[in-house]
Amino acid sequence: MPNVNERPICHRAEDLVTYLYGEASEADAKDFSLHLQQCNACRGEFGVFQQVHDSILVWRNEALGSAFNPAVRPVESAVELTRSVRDGRRLSALAALREFFTVSPLWLRGATAFAAVLLCALGVLTISRSWNRPVQVTNREPAVFPNSEREPKYSKQEVDEAVRAEIARLKEQQTSAPVNKGLTTRKPTGGDRRNQLANNLVRPKALRPRGLSRQEREQLAKDLRLIPRDEDELPFVLSDEPNQ
Amino acid sequence: MDLATNDEQMVERALSGDPEAFGEIVRRWERRIFALAFGMLGREEDARDATQETFLAAFRNLRGFRGDAKVSSWLHRIAVNQCITRQRRAKVRGETALEDEAEKNAAVFALPLDSSPARTAEKIERSMAVRRAVGSLPPDLRQVIVMKEFEELTFQQISEVLELPLSTVKSRLYTALRQLQMRLQKFGD
Numbered sequence: 136m137p138n139v140n141e142r143p144i145c146h147r148a149e150d151l152v153t154y155l156y157g158e159a160s161e162a163d164a165k166d167f168s169l170h171l172q173q174c175n176a177c178r179g180e181f182g183v184f185q186q187v188h189d190s191i192l193v194w195r196n197e198a199l200g201s202a203f204n205p206a207v208r209p210v211e212s213a214v215e216l217t218r219s220v221r222d223g224r225r226l227s228a229l230a231a232l233r234e235f236f237t238v239s240p241l242w243l244r245g246a247t248a249f250a251a252v253l254l255c256a257l258g259v260l261t262i263s264r265s266w267n268r269p270v271q272v273t274n275r276e277p278a279v280f281p282n283s284e285r286e287p288k289y290s291k292q293e294v295d296e297a298v299r300a301e302i303a304r305l306k307e308q309q310t311s312a313p314v315n316k317g318l319t320t321r322k323p324t325g326g327d328r329r330n331q332l333a334n335n336l337v338r339p340k341a342l343r344p345r346g347l348s349r350q351e352r353e354q355l356a357k358d359l360r361l362i363p364r365d366e367d368e369l370p371f372v373l374s375d376e377p378n379q
Numbered sequence: 380m381d382l383a384t385n386d387e388q389m390v391e392r393a394l395s396g397d398p399e400a401f402g403e404i405v406r407r408w409e410r411r412i413f414a415l416a417f418g419m420l421g422r423e424e425d426a427r428d429a430t431q432e433t434f435l436a437a438f439r440n441l442r443g444f445r446g447d448a449k450v451s452s453w454l455h456r457i458a459v460n461q462c463i464t465r466q467r468r469a470k471v472r473g474e475t476a477l478e479d480e481a482e483k484n485a486a487v488f489a490l491p492l493d494s495s496p497a498r499t500a501e502k503i504e505r506s507m508a509v510r511r512a513v514g515s516l517p518p519d520l521r522q523v524i525v526m527k528e529f530e531e532l533t534f535q536q537i538s539e540v541l542e543l544p545l546s547t548v549k550s551r552l553y554t555a556l557r558q559l560q561m562r563l564q565k566f567g568d
Contacts, residue, residue: 149549194509
């Protein structure tokens, strides 16, 4: 390529580029064509500029030839982008979020996506756990409600059946027990009392303990005879009256 | 109905709430804007990003569009500004050497397989040199040469886009060609 570092002496530089890019009118083109034949500076520059122009065209065709094949992507993405912004006028938070993701670096997008997935997983886990949580209806024996862990709800009929079974069991226990067991002197403990209270709550009226036996009644009568019937028969210990 | 009239009508429709109107403007102009951005920035990814940002900025400022200018001129101005801003940021970050290498590798894959290795290497080197030469031009010269060579705009259109006198556009193009020749001459030596 010839060197054109020096400024051209010719003053028709603008006409030169107009002619080079084919924008000169027919008359101007003819005029400049004649000028080129006479002006060495313009002729030299014209040749050099033509080479530069060709080089740029080669580069453009190479680059845009490969770049324009996926050119559909810029169109779609640009349209999509503007659409998201348009919607963003109504949903500004969503638009801001999208814009944030557009301008944020890759690592930040990845971290946010991971956090979102984690949050969703936690949410699902929490919901599933709350659905499977057992409902404690009663603290009764597991024999009566064997499946209470899995089936917390019972129908009225099931409850009635369980109560009847419990009554029958108690009745059976009572009939097989010794008769004067009730007068044993063992002091009932707190746990016994609680059990008794609980049993009384459940037990129907017919199953309540019957009255004292004959032997018990006699013993009770003896004990009661020790107490005088009238106050006069009471032995004098102290007078309530003041000493005179 | 000519294209320019349609563009202005599309803007009006977009402003009145037509959701498809701006999409149509994008479809019409994205190729040219992409070519401009590619010429200015020299990389496909950057050009794609700049194209998106251009239309995004245009959409945001749709209400600020003056009816006395053409939509195409308005879009080109936004695109040029986007490219200049991006290049300044890239310069601050010092993104040159690695990108050149990546560009070189991309160019190798873009060339046809039947090229001889020597010829392929020469083509790549030449393209790289042109790209570097264009990229090293001052922005005011680069935008003129890119609009002319990549978009094939007329001098009149360039003067409208850049709001410069016609003679200024021509003198800038002349200067740009001279500077390019000098830079490419270094490569040829």
